[in-house]
Amino acid sequence: MPWNLSDYPDSFKNFDHVVKKKAIDIANALLEEGYDDGQAIPIATKQAKVWADNASPEELRSYKYSDRPSKADEHDSKANAQLLDNDVLVYFEEEEWKVRTKEAKRAESTHAKKEQALARAKEIAANKETSVITYTKDGERQD
Structure with missing residues (x-):
């Protein structure tokens, strides 16, 4: 089930806004790749935290103000694969x-x-x- 900033896994609820947004994007891309919820959520959680830890202040600011993740977002699954x-x-x-x-x-x-x-x-x-x-x-x- 794809997620957005209004409807997301409970494990994302205490994340900083930017980390939550990134985790939702990653999880949605993983779902589109064929991962199930039980796989996508922990992978997205880990990768979003690592990304936030390594992102520059400019990257964080840019991502914060980028488009909000949507349940209807499409990801380039062939390129990603x-x-x-x-x-x-x-x-x-x-x-x-x-x-x-x-x-x-x-x-x-x-x-x-x-x-x-x-x-x-x-x-x-x-x-x-x-x-x-x-x-x-x-x-x-x-x-």
């Missing part, structure tokens, strides 16, 4: 370390330190059972 099998990249761009799934359009998170980006990338890769590919500041692939 393809990305599930892709490795996770850690690279330096625009004076910050970025974490992005290979072939994704945008970075999942940005970090001041490579160690932080690498830790986040390893967490994502472990969830997807894929690998992490790391690059130097100069853009050369590391082993």
Whole structure:
């Protein structure tokens, strides 16, 4: 059952507004992928908290004022399904370390330190059972 900010799982009720909104978006995308409620809720809970912990103040502010999640929202499930099998990249761009799934359009998170980006990338890769590919500041692939 898809959710919105008026109708959501009880476990989301004490979340900060932005975390709740993100959890609803993630849970709805997982439902569309074929996950059942019992799987989607804990995954969305964990991922929304991790996202909020790693998001910049600008990302949080932008997301706070973005469109509200709706039960009728559509997610690009084919593109998302393809990305599930892709490795996770850690690279330096625009004076910050970025974490992005290979072939994704945008970075999942940005970090001041490579160690932080690498830790986040390893967490994502472990969830997807894929690998992490790391690059130097100069853009050369590391082993």
